[in-house]
Amino acid sequence: MATARHRIVLFDLFGVIARHQRPGALEKMAARCHASPDAFTTAYWTHRPPYDAGLHAASVYWTAVLHALSRPADADTIEELRLTDIDSWSRVDDRMVTYVRNLRDRARVALLSNIPADHADAFLAAQPWLRDLDHVAFSGKIGAAKPGPAAFRHCVIALRAAPADFLFVDDREENVRAAQAVGMNGHLFIGQDDLAGVVDGWLPTDS
Known part of the structure; x- marks a missing residue:
């Protein structure tokens, strides 16, 4: 039986873990x-x-x-x-950062973000906890961006998993649908409390 540690929660960055662009x-x-x-x-x-x-x-x-x-x-x-x-683009949601970091005790956790390469370097420098995730895929670094299928396939290959092993979390419906089109599970993010219930239901209970 598959265990929770075989499952991968793949997060979008902006609008989920990080804030959208600073107003003004x-x-x-x-x-x-x-x-x-x-x-x-x-x-x-x-x-x-x-x-x-x-x-x-x-x-x-x-x-x-x-x-x-x-x-x-x-x-x-x-x-x-x-x-x-x-x-x-530098602000994060501290509550979501804590949730994502704690989730690594229960599942593999990865990130897929549309972000230019120089932005990615700055974000990694400011948020070193990202390096603790199982994989971090920045579009500017991998040469593919959501909702293009190549971005999702990069994560599948990098994590040596099957698409069905993933739960992709994004605040944009077109990206969630694109992930589902390559065989991933998808969740449209509207808030942490809603997400936590979905993740709890999706992760199998280890026996």
Whole structure:
């Protein structure tokens, strides 16, 4: 019979363990570029996917954003925007961090996050407990991002498991559906208390 230690709870990062982007951050970066918040937000997200997936370096991403706003892409501006951006995604939910760390006593625990490589390095430096997880997959490091199936398959291979061994937890329905499409179990995160009940019911009782 399968034991709980054969099961893997695979967490999304932002919106689950970490907070979403700091309020006002996009407006702050827009002001630095002398651009309207709407124009900046459009450029910021339009050029984001290849940066998240590790296909573009930070300098390439920010050059594209600035050019889309008809602004010069000088090195100082790019670095200021890059650091402000990293800081805007740096907050964690301490209660969820505690839950995730304690869950390792009962199951294998891993992480799959859409995050650029330089953001990932900063996040690991600030949150060293992540290194204690059974696997950490950052899109900018593995070259694949959710909801693409390659991101989920990376975790299956890295953890030498079957898709059915996973419970994937994300706050975005499209990502949960993508995980289910490759054979994982999925849970749409709405809060820790709801999640705890789902995890308790999914993990088998060791005998």
